[in-house]
Amino acid sequence: xxxNMTEAEKKKKDYQQIVxxxxxxxxxxxxxxxxxxxxxxxxxIGQFFSNLLTKWGIPKDESxxxxxxxxxFWGAFLTGLGVYDNIGKYGGAGSIVPxxxxxxxxxxxxxxxxxxxxxxxxxxxxxxxxxxxxVYGIASSVIVGLIYYFIR
Amino acid sequence: xxxxxxxxxxxxxxxxPSIIATSSIVGPKEGQGPxxxxxxxxxxxxxxxxxxxxxAECKMAMDSADKAISKAGIQKEVIDYMLSGDLLNxxxxxxxxxxxxxxxxxxxxxxxxxxxxxxxxxxMLIDGGYGDxxxxxxxxxxxxxxxxxxxxxxxxxxxxxxAQWTVTGAGAAILSREGNGPYVTHVTTGRVIDMGIKDAxxxxxxxxxxxxxxxxxxxxxxxxxxxxxxxxxTGDLAAVGKELADDLIKKQGYDISNVFTDCGIEIYDSxxxxxxxxxxxxxxxxxxxxxxxxxxxxxGLINRILMVSTGALMSPTSSQQGESIPGIAxxxxxxxxx
Numbered sequence: 001x002x003x004n005m006t007e008a009e010k011k012k013k014d015y016q017q018i019v020x021x022x023x024x025x026x027x028x029x030x031x032x033x034x035x036x037x038x039x040x041x042x043x044x045i046g047q048f049f050s051n052l053l054t055k056w057g058i059p060k061d062e063s064x065x066x067x068x069x070x071x072x073f074w075g076a077f078l079t080g081l082g083v084y085d086n087i088g089k090y091g092g093a094g095s096i097v098p099x100x101x102x103x104x105x106x107x108x109x110x111x112x113x114x115x116x117x118x119x120x121x122x123x124x125x126x127x128x129x130x131x132x133x134x135v136y137g138i139a140s141s142v143i144v145g146l147i148y149y150f151i152r
Numbered sequence: 153x154x155x156x157x158x159x160x161x162x163x164x165x166x167x168x169p170s171i172i173a174t175s176s177i178v179g180p181k182e183g184q185g186p187x188x189x190x191x192x193x194x195x196x197x198x199x200x201x202x203x204x205x206x207x208a209e210c211k212m213a214m215d216s217a218d219k220a221i222s223k224a225g226i227q228k229e230v231i232d233y234m235l236s237g238d239l240l241n242x243x244x245x246x247x248x249x250x251x252x253x254x255x256x257x258x259x260x261x262x263x264x265x266x267x268x269x270x271x272x273x274x275x276m277l278i279d280g281g282y283g284d285x286x287x288x289x290x291x292x293x294x295x296x297x298x299x300x301x302x303x304x305x306x307x308x309x310x311x312x313x314x315a316q317w318t319v320t321g322a323g324a325a326i327l328s329r330e331g332n333g334p335y336v337t338h339v340t341t342g343r344v345i346d347m348g349i350k351d352a353x354x355x356x357x358x359x360x361x362x363x364x365x366x367x368x369x370x371x372x373x374x375x376x377x378x379x380x381x382x383x384x385x386t387g388d389l390a391a392v393g394k395e396l397a398d399d400l401i402k403k404q405g406y407d408i409s410n411v412f413t414d415c416g417i418e419i420y421d422s423x424x425x426x427x428x429x430x431x432x433x434x435x436x437x438x439x440x441x442x443x444x445x446x447x448x449x450x451x452g453l454i455n456r457i458l459m460v461s462t463g464a465l466m467s468p469t470s471s472q473q474g475e476s477i478p479g480i481a482x483x484x485x486x487x488x489x490x
Binding site: 011012013015016018019022023024025026031079080082084085086087088089091092095096101104105107108109111112113115129 | 203204299303304309310311313314347348395
């Protein structure tokens with residue numbers, strides 16, 4: 001029995017090895033370059049708004065509040081228009097990591113689950129993707145804050 | 153003693169039921185694919201005029217059932233059983249369709265293997281003398297499957313090249329005791345095979361060992377050889393899975409590569425349609441069989457086909473808990489003449 005188990009296990013391992021060889025890989029280099037370009041463009045747009053606000057005489061600490069608000073708006077707006085997922089198809093991490101991607105990850109489930117109602121659909125599912133990021137983001141900021149408080 | 157059973161997993165139908173009519177309905181993307189001319193209806197709007205994708209899938213299933221019944225030239229009251237399944241939780245598409253149909257109903261779950269599963273069971277019911285007309289059907293919808301299994305539609309994610317595209321489509325076939333064919337002559341029921349693949353973005357690889365197992369067992373049970381078939385078609389292994397299955401079958405001493413195809417490869421133009429490895433979903437083998445292969449059988453272009461619908465039997469919960477993906481494949485032999 002034991003010998004049979006190991007034989008079956010070996011067969012599985014062999015198969016998984018073959019699958020690994022036969023499965024086409026993602027085009028890592030091309031994806032990285034595209035992510036760099038798309039992410040760079042999004043960040044440049046953010047910088048553009050930052051410069052614009054500074055030119056209009058808005059102080060630095062205030063403009064650093066306004067820029068994320070503007071970028072989240074654009075991320076949400078383009079998601080609503082059905083454009084952001086197409087950017088994401090090419091941009092990958094380049095369009096997920098910036099704050100526009102965060103907006104996309106909240107607006108897209110909110111749109112998708114509207115059919116289940118405003119409470120159990122939009123309300124409950126809105127943070128289904130962004131939720132983990134928020135939970136661990138906030139938790140780690142609290143820990144870092146505590147460490148900073150004690151070693152300061 | 154089981155009189156009609158041959159070998160380990162196969163049934164030879166004594167009075168092969170006839171598939172008297174089929175119907176197929178597909179979404180806009182499938183309508184741009186190479187098989188467009190074989191489908192009865194191509195939707196211009198994948199919401200089908202409904203408020204949700206689940207309702208749209210149900211509407212498609214209803215329409216394909218109605219179409220098959222009218223093509224068969226029968227009243228729905230004469231249908232003894234409806235056998236149907238789909239991908240949505242608690243197979244709601246099938247049950248809500250059955251609610252409208254008012255026909256005695258068996259709900260099936262075989263994931264994407266449902267078309268062959270329903271034809272298998274339907275054929276055995278007729279051969280057993282339990283009915284004269286049986287409706288076998290299944291459906292899937294890209295957008296309803298996507299929101300259940302993966303990400304919201306508008307989320308900007310990248311798919312790996314091994315990922316497959318769920319077919320938006322519904323197919324229905326009517327089996328009858330009397331008729332002029334094509335006939336279902338053999339049924340090979342698959343075993344659940346799990347080779348430990350965990351990547352839900354590589355379902356072809358998870359299902360191909362099951363497909364290979366069923367196909368090889370079918371040859372052993374029936375004594376058929378690859379050359380006895382004009383086409384051996386798996387359901388939705390797509391590019392990666394088909395190649396793997398081909399190799400697995402070769403290792404067991406059968407070379408089917410001359411007649412081997414896959415519905416997930418047939419339905420889309422892989423160069424133009426951005427579907428990565430190919431199509432998947434219950435609707436994939438349903439519409440390719442009910443549209444394309446049935447038409448070829450009816451026109452006499454092919455005489456015998458082995459239809460092997462393949463299913464991946466995982467759920468989002470099992471994937472999240474780190475379980476591997478069990479696969480299944482059911483095969484039916486369909487012949488133009490008996």
